[in-house]
Amino acid sequence: MGKDKNTKGLLHPEKSFEEDGRDSSLRPQSIKEFLGQNAMKQNLSVFIEAARARKESLDHLFLTGPPGLGKTTLAHIVANELGSEFKVTSAPALDKPKDLAGILTSIPEKTVFFIDEIHRLKPAIEEMLYIAMEDYELDWIIGQGPSARTIRIPIQPFTLVGATTKAGNVSSPLISRFGITCRFSFYDEKDMEAIVRRSAGILNIGVEEKAAALIARSARGTPRVVNRLIRRVRDFAQIKGQELITLAAVEEALQRLEVDSLGLEQHDREILRIIIERYNGGPVGAETLAISIGESVDTLEDYYEPYLIQAGLIQRTPRGRMVTSLAYKHLDLKQAGSSEGQLF
Numbered sequence: 001m002g003k004d005k006n007t008k009g010l011l012h013p014e015k016s017f018e019e020d021g022r023d024s025s026l027r028p029q030s031i032k033e034f035l036g037q038n039a040m041k042q043n044l045s046v047f048i049e050a051a052r053a054r055k056e057s058l059d060h061l062f063l064t065g066p067p068g069l070g071k072t073t074l075a076h077i078v079a080n081e082l083g084s085e086f087k088v089t090s091a092p093a094l095d096k097p098k099d100l101a102g103i104l105t106s107i108p109e110k111t112v113f114f115i116d117e118i119h120r121l122k123p124a125i126e127e128m129l130y131i132a133m134e135d136y137e138l139d140w141i142i143g144q145g146p147s148a149r150t151i152r153i154p155i156q157p158f159t160l161v162g163a164t165t166k167a168g169n170v171s172s173p174l175i176s177r178f179g180i181t182c183r184f185s186f187y188d189e190k191d192m193e194a195i196v197r198r199s200a201g202i203l204n205i206g207v208e209e210k211a212a213a214l215i216a217r218s219a220r221g222t223p224r225v226v227n228r229l230i231r232r233v234r235d236f237a238q239i240k241g242q243e244l245i246t247l248a249a250v251e252e253a254l255q256r257l258e259v260d261s262l263g264l265e266q267h268d269r270e271i272l273r274i275i276i277e278r279y280n281g282g283p284v285g286a287e288t289l290a291i292s293i294g295e296s297v298d299t300l301e302d303y304y305e306p307y308l309i310q311a312g313l314i315q316r317t318p319r320g321r322m323v324t325s326l327a328y329k330h331l332d333l334k335q336a337g338s339s340e341g342q343l344f
Helices: 021-026 040-054 071-082 097-104 121-133 189-202 209-217 221-237 247-256 266-279 286-293 296-308 325-331
Strands: 061-064 086-089 114-117 136-144 148-153 159-164 180-183 314-317 319-322
Touching: 021 189, 021 247, 040 071, 040 180, 061 071, 071 086, 071 114, 071 159, 097 121, 097 136, 121 136, 180 209, 189 209, 189 221, 209 221, 209 247, 221 247, 266 286, 266 296, 266 314, 266 319, 266 325, 286 319, 296 314
Parallel strands: 061 159, 061 180, 086 114, 114 159
Antiparallel strands: 136 148, 314 319
């Protein structure tokens, strides 16, 4: 194992969407084009329409969920639907309060200001953001020592969109200042198939119904992954002179990419095998497992485990990680007899 985050496999959703420039062409540009997350999307449409009718900026928007589910894309869509400018940055890029002040004092009215990884904001910047979100003003200190004084600088009303994969790491005072919260969940197969067909249409290639279903099942319930996967399948089909993605073409492509029917790559299966073969199916602590696979605990918990848990292959317990009987079945391994460390 021991892979760097920037060299992870094809299907890992934390791999930046912008790493492949052509992926941007597959992004939906409006609420109607955005597939899945229906309840959240319907509510957000109401809020956007109401803000437009009042000619006001939309209330601040907090987006949370696993990587690759469309948080950045939705932020773009909000700006498009409002007809507003879109300013984007990430929390680590805001090093000093003056960085935030420089942005907020220069953006036009009703700008949608997107901060990715907002859980990584520095305390001084976060405190400055509180007043900006509530009063559309900035506190600024002039002078030093006994002669120092604070002035408030007015800024244009704006919409802050904060995105994070770690909602639990965002401070309560900051979360409380967001008027709208959208929680993303993994997509079901029906929505994933619709995304496959939409992306295939944009890429000007046909796709059989069964082929679309297999791609959808193999994409980990993540749009970022399905778009990356369909482009790789298209490559294999194109080299063979095929203008249609067939079931046989998808099966061959997945085999060559070492992706199985659940969307697991080699390193995902390796995690399951390590728990089974070295730790008798678990329980095994997160730190021990992370060392065994050559990754950090954060990488294990944020990028590997969410889908393995969602797919029912492992469980987090108070004593550690345990594989389920489904993991044995998926890997075609024989499960040992009943013992304290195994789930049935």
